[in-house]
Every structure is written in C-alpha cells, then in structure tokens.
Amino acid sequence: MDHVIFSEIAEQVSDFDPITLAEMDSVKLMDRTDLKFMIPVSRLSYILSLVQSHYRVLEMESKRIFTYETLYYDTRELTLYHQHQAGRLNRYKIRHRNYVDTKGSYFEIKLKNNKGRTIKTRIKREMGGCGGLDEHSGSFLRGTTNLNPDRLKPTLWVHYGRITLVSIYTTERITIDLDLTFSSDGRSREFGYVAIVEVKHEKENSASFFLEMMRRQRFREGGISKYCFGMISIFSGVKHNRFKSKVKFLHKLQSQNALHVPVRHTQFI
Numbered sequence: 001m002d003h004v005i006f007s008e009i010a011e012q013v014s015d016f017d018p019i020t021l022a023e024m025d026s027v028k029l030m031d032r033t034d035l036k037f038m039i040p041v042s043r044l045s046y047i048l049s050l051v052q053s054h055y056r057v058l059e060m061e062s063k064r065i066f067t068y069e070t071l072y073y074d075t076r077e078l079t080l081y082h083q084h085q086a087g088r089l090n091r092y093k094i095r096h097r098n099y100v101d102t103k104g105s106y107f108e109i110k111l112k113n114n115k116g117r118t119i120k121t122r123i124k125r126e127m128g129g130c131g132g133l134d135e136h137s138g139s140f141l142r143g144t145t146n147l148n149p150d151r152l153k154p155t156l157w158v159h160y161g162r163i164t165l166v167s168i169y170t171t172e173r174i175t176i177d178l179d180l181t182f183s184s185d186g187r188s189r190e191f192g193y194v195a196i197v198e199v200k201h202e203k204e205n206s207a208s209f210f211l212e213m214m215r216r217q218r219f220r221e222g223g224i225s226k227y228c229f230g231m232i233s234i235f236s237g238v239k240h241n242r243f244k245s246k247v248k249f250l251h252k253l254q255s256q257n258a259l260h261v262p263v264r265h266t267q268f269i
Contacts, residue, residue: 002192008045009163009178010065016052018059019166027166027173029200031119036223037197037214038250040257041178044195047217051165054209055174058164060102065161067100068177072227073133073152078238081155081231085242089114092145093227094152096137098127107137109144118200156230157183167209171202174210182230189233193257194250196223222246 039047057064073094074080083091093110108122123140131154133141138149159181165174178195181188199210214221224246232240232247240247 002041005041005045005193006179009041009048012045012048012052013057013064013163016048016055016057016064016165018064019056021058021060024058024164024166024173027171029171029173029202031117032200032202033116033206034118034201035199035211035221036225037199037219037221038223038246038253039195039197039219040253041193041195042257043217044176044178047213050213050217051210054169055165055167058166063101065163066102068158068160068162069098069100070158070226071096071154072156072158072230074155075151076153078155078231078235081228081238084225084228085239087242089116092147093225094141094147095227096125096128103127107133107140109141111145155184156227156234158226158230159183160226165210169209170207172206172208172210173200174198175200177226180226180230182226182233184230184234187234189230191233191250191254194253196226196229198223224250 058066060066073096080092080094089112091112093108095108095110096105097108098105105125105127106122107125108120111119113119121144123136125134125137133149133152141147141149141152160177161179163176163178165176166172167174175198176195177198178192180191180194180196182191183189197214199208201208224243228240228243229247229250231238232243
C-alpha cells in the first residue's frame with residue numbers, strides 16, 4: 001500500500017474513541033448476518049471520518065491496525081471453494097487464523113447456513129498452522145461438521161491488516177481488511193489498493209449508520225470473500241462464473257488506484 005495513503009488511514013483511525021477486547025466481547029456476533037463492500041483504500045480515510053462519531057475502534061497495546069494471517073483448508077478437488085462458487089447454502093470455510101500482534105491463534109469453522117446466516121465456531125490453537133490439521137482440530141471438525149479432516153489440506157494463505165469498528169449505539173461490528181496478500185505453493189498476489197469491508201449484525205435489516213453513509217457515498221453492497229478472491233487470483237484456471245463481475249471490479253480498483261486514477265464506484269452491480 002502507498003505509504004501516504006496508509007498514514008492518512010492510520011491518522012484517521014487514531015481519532016476514534018477506543019474499545020478494548022474485553023468490552024468488545026459483548027459484540028462477538030458468532031451468529032450473524034453480514035454485508036460486504038469493496039472499496040479503494042484511497043477513499044477509506046474519508047469514510048472513516050464520516051462515521052467516527054458513531055463507532056469506537058478496537059485498540060490493544062496501543063495498536064489499532066492489526067496483522068492477520070489466515071490459512072484456509074480445502075480438499076484436493078477444492079470442494080469447499082466450488083460450493084461457494086455455486087452459491088450453495090450450508091457451506092463451510094475451514095481455517096487457522098493467527099493474530100500476529102497479540103500472539104493468539106484459533107482453528108475456525110465458518111458456516112453459511114440455509115437461512116443466510118453466518119455461524120462461526122472456533123477453538124484456541126498454537127501459533128502457526130502451516131501444516132495439515134492436528135488431532136485436536138480434526139476432532140473438533142468431526143464433531144462440528146460432516147467433513148472428513150483427512151481429506152483437507154492447506155490451500156491458501158491470506159495476509160492482511162484489519163481495522164475493527166464497534167457501534168456505540170447498536171449491536172454491530174465493522175471489519176475493514178486492507179493490504180491483502182494471497183499466497184499458495186510459491187505463488188503470490190498483492191492487492192494493496194483494495195479494502196474489503198464487512199458489516200456484521202445480529203439481525204437482518206438492523207439499523208446501521210455505517211450502511212447509511214456507504215449508500216450516501218454510492219457504494220453498492222456486494223462483495224466476495226477473501227478466500228474466494230484469493231483462490232481466483234492464485235489459481236487462474238479455477239471456475240468463477242458467479243464472481244466474474246466482482247473480480248473484474250476488484251482488479252479495476254487495484255489498477256486504477258495504483259495509478260491514482262479516479263474510479264466511478266456506482267458502476268459495480
């Protein structure tokens with residue numbers, strides 16, 4: 001990411017009132033509805049300035065932008081990816097996530113159920129996750145899903161920075177992921193000029209000042225998970241008909257913002 005843009009974002013984030021991890025526990029939203037947006041990082045500091053009075057930002061050890069490392073698992077046939085590409089409900093993401101700054105690490109199971117809700121369960125693990133599933137993670141997977149852990153293998157690493165906002169007035173959390181890097185089997189792709197924003201609610205159609213501001217700025221809802229975007233970016237031959245318009249838009253955001261060319265945000269559908 002451009003150093004000037006990052007400095008602007010960091011400065012704007014520093015103006016928010018903080019919230020601690022312990023305080024944020026009441027807004028875990030492990031069972032939730034969510035909406036995604038894809039935006040250029042060049043607009044992020046302005047968006048943050050618009051919502052500052054309605055949200056607090058997660059702060060730990062004087063940090064407000066945190067480094068995440070996530071390893072996703074899939075079968076050799078990429079069964080889990082193809083279920084997402086087909087739009088199948090009751091689908092899973094399986095991952096090992098490292099919270100680099102705080103030295104925390106979790107094995108996580110993320111379900112999108114047939115009611116459109118996202119349900120996340122997880123267990124604490126050791127930092128790392130560069131190999132196959134260990135016995136404890138495998139047992140947790142068997143007890144939580146119908147998946148066979150022996151068929152899953154490390155498939156995609158995703159590295160990124162995250163800003164987490166928590167509403168002062170409602171049960172709502174906003175995650176802003178930026179400076180994305182995808183890697184697998186010696187291949188990597190960087191997307192330093194794109195941010196993926198996720199708005200997480202306990203209930204569908206909940207009031208949201210953030211959503212109101214995004215719509216006023218003419219950003220349209222509609223995104224793609226980091227896992228699916230990374231798979232498409234790294235594995236050029238993988239089927240992605242369902243995501244073509246979104247991937248095209250993300251690549252346009254990346255290339256035009258890298259060249260400092262204005263983007264018309266209303267053209268994405």
